[in-house]
Amino acid sequence: MSTTTTDLQDEIEKIDGHDSHDDHHHGPEPGLLRWVKTTNHKDIGTLYIWFAFSMLLIGGAFAMVIRAELFQPGLQLVEPQFFNQMTTLHGLIMVFGAIMPAFVGLANWQIPLMIGAKDMALPRMNNWSFWILPFAGTMLLSTLFMQGGGPAFGWTFYAPLSTTFAPESTDFFIFAVHMLGFSSIMGAINVIATILNMRAPDMKLMDMPLFVWTWLITAFLLIAAMPVLAGAVTMMLTDRNFGTSFFDASGGGDPVMFQHIFWFFGHPEVYIMILPAFGIVSQIIPTFARKPLFGYSSMVYATAAIALLSFVVWGHHMFLVGMPIAGQLYFMYATILISVPTGVKVFNWVTTMWRGSLSFETPMLWAVAFVILFTIGGLSGLMLGIAPADIQYHDTYFVVAHFHYVLVTGALFSIIAAVFYWLPMWCGRMYNEKLAVIHFWWAIISVNVLFFPQHFLGLAGMPRRIPDYSLQFADFNMISSIGGFAFGLSFIMLTYIIVDCIRNGKPVEGGRAWESARGLEWTQGEKAQYHSFDTPPSRATILAESSHISHEGQH
């Protein structure tokens, strides 16, 4: 106990020695430990984004293995069991390691800056939310090296594949999911407390930029959905190790119950991964259309409507489990209802661009690509939502094509758009526009070569999660793989562009990288300071920096 008290004493002395006001005008602490101890939202945002990027590269490498194996029919490169581990971990890493942490990183950087707050509401917990992730990611990836291999049951880990028939490493996977969930819940609590409590006193809710609104609603989804996932994996754990029979029919349980619990989490989860993307695009399009966002309040209400509906449509993932016909009809109609608020959003983006003075710098290119390609993903989602049609499409490559259009050309593209849009503000330097535009066209062409043929494969009946296939699928698979390798290579170029910007980019003059960018985050001077908004912005500044009210006649 003696060490306990001395350590505690040290901590206390540290607080006593530092008055909070002194800390303010300091820059970051020197040395690497700064990143471990930090309570600064910008540091933590940076950590999240680099972590997400490294996970994206790992998950992408797994995807390359998948596409290489599928390049030709027959088993070429890997064992089927290993192929299944690749599909499983590709999905888990991309969802929990790349997309979600990237959005939390953007939230960390942007939300305090966009609402005129000093920092996140609970800065120490913010640090913990991040630092759980590398440990959870390590635990998840370590399963690949364990006896019996890693999880091979798909990212949805349906019982009994994940209970009765799963390798030992599944228990490590379960606890990794627990840790990821813990991190997400704490992150979401922080976002809500920050937005509701730390806003500049003169900023009303309906003054908030749309990125802040979409994150507020996303955070609610996270707090409601992640604990249910924790419940599902806990039931898996006890079914596997302690003799319970939640998912075992011989004891009175039901494997289908797993799917209900999982998708009760899983469907809100897909909106967790797309609502912040809607927010990002709603920030970028007004800037490059040089017009205020069209239909701001309808955007807010549409986001809330999508979030509420997301909790009552989970059964559309399960049309084929043998649910009663009334259940199928209900889930079908409720699902299709979501296209109404989503349509509102798409029309609002298009209307924002209508008769705008458009220019197509890199962030705008990605945002426009998002609007078009996400809409394609949404339309294939409508097809899947129709219960009788889903009998044909279920578990085929059509589903794979659908969710890669919404998650890659949707969520991931919005993240890339956000990075290009805000990077000049984060580091005060401009990226190489010429290279970035080349990279955009490279990525946009290759990603469509990669995923568009998968629609045809699915409609023709090629099942997903299969390392081998019949000969009639050979041509489209080869085309898809070629697109996949090209898309994979584009990330090497992206890495170069970003590192080059941070190291050698030309300084941004005047602090506003985009001539008509509005938002409190652009009022920081040459680049974002380590501490921002010691004094909250005034009502006049907030209104002048609004990206959704008209400024005609001003300036």
Add this chain to the structure above:
Amino acid sequence: MQSRPDYYIPSGSYWPILGSVGLFAMLGGFAGSLHGSIVGTIGLVLGLGMIIFMVFGWIGQVVHESENGYYNKEVDMSFRMGMGWFIFSEVMFFAAFFGALFYARQLSVPWLAGEGNNFWTGELLWPEFKSIWPLVAMPDPTNFSIPKGIIGAWELPAINTLLLLTSGATLTWAHWALMNKNRNQLIAGLMITIVLGITFLGLQIEEYYLAYTTLDLKLSSGIYGSTFFMLTGFHGFHVTLGVIMLIVILMRCIRGHFNMDRHFGFEAVAWYWHFVDVVWLGLFVVVYWL
């Protein structure tokens, strides 16, 4: 409006990284120990130790900062929101298990016995199986512990309900005392609440002992045992945490930490205790009674 600049932003802290290493060691160790790894068991114990040390150290630092006046009204509000949404996340965690109970009892067990258009399910899988809740005869009993009976609602659980409801009232009585500057009543109220909580836990242990030794009602007693023990077990775990938190609050009260205007630590624990209370009422109705 000008109070914002006073919002306290703590300087860097080692507690979070300690918590992350602790979680990793504890959970990874637990997973390892499930497969007979000694290293895993050591990791579990070490990790748990780190977590306990981190929780007390971190909260100790927060208490210290609070007592030294670093926190203003906005910080207090952030803590309130944090605790409120944390409790909401706990509600959703319990909802998963309540949902499992509902699904099994109302849907999957009747379907297994051939209800509705599931005639052939029953006929082909387990034709002898009948859907009777509480489910003591599983479809295929070979791998399960067959209970001789179940815990009735109007025995220990009814007493436990009374205990928890009373503890909610005594805690509110203590809160009144805090608001009215009645120190003795505050400490007495908290002590009674803690005693009631510990008594509840004692009776819960007694109930589990009865279930395991005389009734053969176990975690492995099919879906009934699974839902019964997981729901009441997680609840009991939360009561245990609540009692520990109440003891910490009692010690802080004895040291004179709170006053009328500033006692969110007390309120947070009270919220948690009432939440645990409400979950119990739900359990009493749908697990024991109906």
